[in-house]
Amino acid sequence: MALRQIRIMGDTILEKVCRPVKEMTPRTKELIGDMLETMYDANGVGLAAPQVGILKRIVVIDIGEGPLVLINPEILETSGEQTGQEGCLSLPGQAGIVTRPNHVKIRAYNEDMEQFELEGEELLARAICHECDHLDGIMYVRHVEGDLFDVEAEEEESEE
Numbered sequence: 001m002a003l004r005q006i007r008i009m010g011d012t013i014l015e016k017v018c019r020p021v022k023e024m025t026p027r028t029k030e031l032i033g034d035m036l037e038t039m040y041d042a043n044g045v046g047l048a049a050p051q052v053g054i055l056k057r058i059v060v061i062d063i064g065e066g067p068l069v070l071i072n073p074e075i076l077e078t079s080g081e082q083t084g085q086e087g088c089l090s091l092p093g094q095a096g097i098v099t100r101p102n103h104v105k106i107r108a109y110n111e112d113m114e115q116f117e118l119e120g121e122e123l124l125a126r127a128i129c130h131e132c133d134h135l136d137g138i139m140y141v142r143h144v145e146g147d148l149f150d151v152e153a154e155e156e157e158s159e160e
């Protein structure tokens with residue numbers, strides 16, 4: 001596995017619609033492993049393939065409950081509302097206030113291309129919506145209420 005370079009907002013690859021994954025290949029498995037490693041290295045809770053320059057419908061998420069891999073995710077249902085701070089590894093050091101559904105139900109495929117359904121609330125629902133948006137070329141800043149604001153970078157917090 002290897003770290004991949006995270007694309008920063010302004011890179012047009014972040015504005016493109018990603019293609020569905022049709023079959024699992026060793027190369028795609030490697031990509032997923034690299035995405036997880038890259039997300040953990042950057043202290044993120046989610047990462048979408050276009051953020052590492054690959055236009056495939058693949059998302060990885062870990063809200064602190066273990067890694068989730070979502071391939072070709074589809075949001076089936078949403079309900080409720082939550083308003084809170086959101087950031088993105090493609091826009092380091094900044095955050096904004098975004099309203100998202102408080103509950104989502106999705107269908108996706110796992111790394112063995114087996115279909116599954118998953119329900120998430122609160123942070124998981126927010127992460128799923130945020131990452132699925134990336135697959136359609138949408139950055140969270142499009143949903144931000146008010147202005148973006150500066151937040152302390154993760155590197156500074158850990159003081160390595």
Ligand code: NI
Binds near residue numbers: 087089090130131134
């Ligand atoms: Ni993001």
